[in-house]
Amino acid sequence: MKLVIFGANGPTGRETTAQAIAEGHTVTAVTRRPEAFPLTDPRLRVAGADVLDPAAVERVLAGQDAVISALGVPYSRNPVTVYSEGITHITRAMTEHGVRRLVCVSSTVLFGVPAPGETFFFRKVLEPAIARTMGRTVYEDMRRMEEIVRDGDHRWTVVRPAGLFDAAAVSDYQVGTARLPGRFTSRADLGNVLLREAVGDRHVRAFVDVRTTEGVPSLLDVIRKEAFGGKKPIPAEKDRTHV
Template identity: 85%
Template sequence: MNIVVFGANGPTGRQVTAQALAEGHTVTAVTRRPEQFPAGDARLRVAGADVFDPAAVSRAVAGQDAVVSTLGVPYGRKPVTVYSAGVTAISRAMTEHGVRRLVCVSSAVLFRVAAPGETFFFRKVVEPAIARTVGRTVYEDMRRMEETVRDGDHRWTVVRPAGLFDADAVSAYQVATSRLPGRFTSRADLGAVLLREAVDDRHVRAFVDVRTTQGVPGILDVIRKEAFGGRG
């Protein structure tokens, strides 16, 4: 299968790329910094492109069977448009080239309901503080991205992970179309779900939660690293 991964040089994008190559798929890894992407696999093509460049996006999408978007930016005060602008360019390119399958990443925060069994403090203080202050511009643009995807006519799936952290391997993760209990998702598990959705069409036109249940870190460790160190 031919799969194009946007945001491929981010930690989640690298997970999707590596797992797809390990399964024998052909991958086009799209990144603004192709010189920084590890090459060496005959089935890997690294494409230098910016999602704000429609012509470059079109070239990357041509000839693909599925598109995976792992685009992401750090939290900050400035307005964010990379999610919505990126998926708009990707969707137009998919229509142009007749590509139907689209899988992209947003956040479990966009379920707008608390995780089952969550503590009062996390539900009423911690998560709202992140969503409405430090992460506000990111989540606003994620919401715009989701609206664009939902209103399109492609075979789409939006995966909404919780707080992201790094792990060495894919675990026995949980997947559902409603918010799951737990606070964290490993990037290895997220990459696995993105790949499975792209390849197997498991949850077409649905919003999907994924949750890691083994070896999860402490909340302060994740907030300290992820809230100010970037997403994706």
């Protein structure tokens, strides 16, 4: 298939791109800084474009079969619009070029229910603090993005991972249309789900959770590495430098 990946230069975008190339797909990786994109392959085209530029988005979508959006921004107290504006430009360009399949990333927090079996502290203290304080503006815009996707007429799937961490390989992860037990999703597993959904039709017009069950780090380990190491476990990507 011919796939275009927005947010390709973020950790999840690079993982998804690498897996797609390995499976023989033709990939257009969209990033604002194409010179910094680390992957090369005869089946890969790196396109310099900003998702907030509708003309640039339209150019990269010509002739594609499916779209994967791994856009993301860091937590901020300022208003966030990248998700909703970006998906607006993407879906309009998809309609213009007759591209039907869309897969994008939001967050498991948007299920609006606690993770099954979670501790009282995580369910009542930690996650609400993230969702309502640190990540409030990010999740508000994710919600707007989901509404735009849901109300459109494309063949869409929204993937809602939990806190993200790096892993060396794809695992035997869980996928479901309701919130799953567990706190974390590896970027390798998330990339694999995005790819599986983009090339197939298993969860069309559905919100999908994905949870890693093997080799999962402790909450403290993820906080140390992701928060203090420059990556945040939620949302999916660190910043918009990869858009």
